[in-house]
Amino acid sequence: THNYRITLLPGDGIGPEIMAVAVDVLKVVGKKFDIQFEFQEALIGGAAIDATGEPLPGSSLDTCRNSDAVLLAAIGGYKWDSLASHLRPEAGLLGLRAGLGLFANLRPAKILPQLIDASSLKREVVEGVDILVVRELTGGIYFGKPKGIFETETGEKRGVNTMAYTESEIERIGRVAFEAAQKRGGKLCSVDKANVLEVSQLWRDRITKLAQEYPDVELSHMYVDNAAMQLLRAPKQFDTIVTGNLFGDILSDAAAMLTGSIGMLPSASLGASNPGVFEPVHGSAPDIAGQDKANPLAQVLSAAMMLRYGLNESTAADHIEQGVLEVLQRGDRTGDIISPDMNLLGCRAMGQALIQVL
């Protein structure tokens, strides 16, 4: 028997509903593959603010550190939008990433044949799209200093953030990306804005040098504005993409939306030694929270990513992913991915359908 301690961070909005489904799925799969999970729950985001005044209490971070992997649902909501920025739910998420040193964010965007019509792009443009965005997650403009709102000599305010990368930060995320590309289609596209930004010139230099160590990976470079265009024009040209924190935020969301079903997309955030955090790409959807309407499959697939990348239990991960495909094949759909002639299910019912299949 393998034993793992898993920290659950249900967070806000639809978070608790979809987390409940993922936990049920993990239990079923655990039984099947002789894996024992010990679940411990902690507060983050708006839920933590309401309970403790802080978006990431120190005790939550400790609980996460003291586990083998962290499964996060979603954070945020209108309710906390007017708080000062360091007290908002998002600050909890950034604190978690920094606190666990999760420098590598893996965001797959794969078109499922069953859901191809959900895309706003033409079938022939998106059919077969299978992109992995590797986003740097603990550096760049998200954390660079100086930052803040300062007063200028003339007495007006000036907002400042700093986009910075050191060579070792670039190399570290570069290695993750080259290794991921090796296991995938062997193509890596590094995205930057080296025709304008010095930080991108260093990025491009360092990634280019690193390529010598990965002769089996075909490296290309693209400017971020062009990448946004190409994702829309001809997404099949991409295999693995590596980029900085801000560009990765934008491009991974665009790549996700290509699929038309971001309620289906998981992500993994990994560091060097601490446990990884696994979470859906979608947000907390406060408008449908508590109504049993949410799509739990991105959360379930995040649990599968946790098994694969966080716990090295890829057989169990495969089993979950297969199950999700089967449920879709049967025609079961939540509201966000419904189409004519399919069965509309709520969040809980979708979970039950999946467990039946598993």
Added chain:
Amino acid sequence: THNYRITLLPGDGIGPEIMAVAVDVLKVVGKKFDIQFEFQEALIGGAAIDATGEPLPGSSLDTCRNSDAVLLAAIGGYKWDSLASHLRPEAGLLGLRAGLGLFANLRPAKILPQLIDASSLKREVVEGVDILVVRELTGGIYFGKPKGIFETETGEKRGVNTMAYTESEIERIGRVAFEAAQKRGGKLCSVDKANVLEVSQLWRDRITKLAQEYPDVELSHMYVDNAAMQLLRAPKQFDTIVTGNLFGDILSDAAAMLTGSIGMLPSASLGASNPGVFEPVHGSAPDIAGQDKANPLAQVLSAAMMLRYGLNESTAADHIEQGVLEVLQRGDRTGDIISPDMNLLGCRAMGQALIQVL
């Protein structure tokens, strides 16, 4: 008779070919509407580097200043890609923007019914799309200091750029955007990353305050990652978008690509007092340069934008824009927008077709 002195900056790649068409069109329209153009040509980009060693010689900037409007084609090419960044073609473009104080970049992305099938998005998603992106052009991370590649205490390199905006910079571009929205659909969406960046928080505050002066404009705010998704998911929700330099670079290219025909899209860059610069959204396309294959219509429509926004000659601008629609209606197409049953024309032939119609 109205007299205008126009500076032509043909630049690199396909620049000279498409510029020649635009100049012919301006001459024809000038005759018709009793407008006299005095054209003066200057060097920029790779062409300037080859001739003078600099991407924007002082004399070029002087020539531009000393004119009523500037018509630019395109700059850049592989040939100059390995030069140091301050000697590259792009530096000439940035120098022109800064030198003329062109803080407002207007980038329309409008789907033409004749070209709707060129889009990679489904017809029902893009039909009727008509977006204006108002991008701040002389501030933000493109120009913020400190910037450069520095050595850290541990001896490794660190690349740094600074994203900064003052209140007055935000207000200035905000006014342009609110006024543009007033003349359009009355809706303005301001895009930022205020959940992470302080510079965006100041941006959002200032734009929100400014909205009080434009009660007839409906203002909304959106995070940049969500905006990238929404442009792809449901672009019709947007009317006018206002955003900073970097986000505008990315989003205006994505918006342009929605149309599927960036060979058709013009742009305008305006300042407070100096002449404006009008140029196509597309690049210099070195791979097809000199082959008479380029689509000259974005350059022609840039000349129309010059008439409208730079010279206040909107009747003449209307006439050109009508002419372009008529040529498309006849079925004339360059290679980039060709579809079955249409007439394939080269760059020059497209120009002649247009002049016939005009």
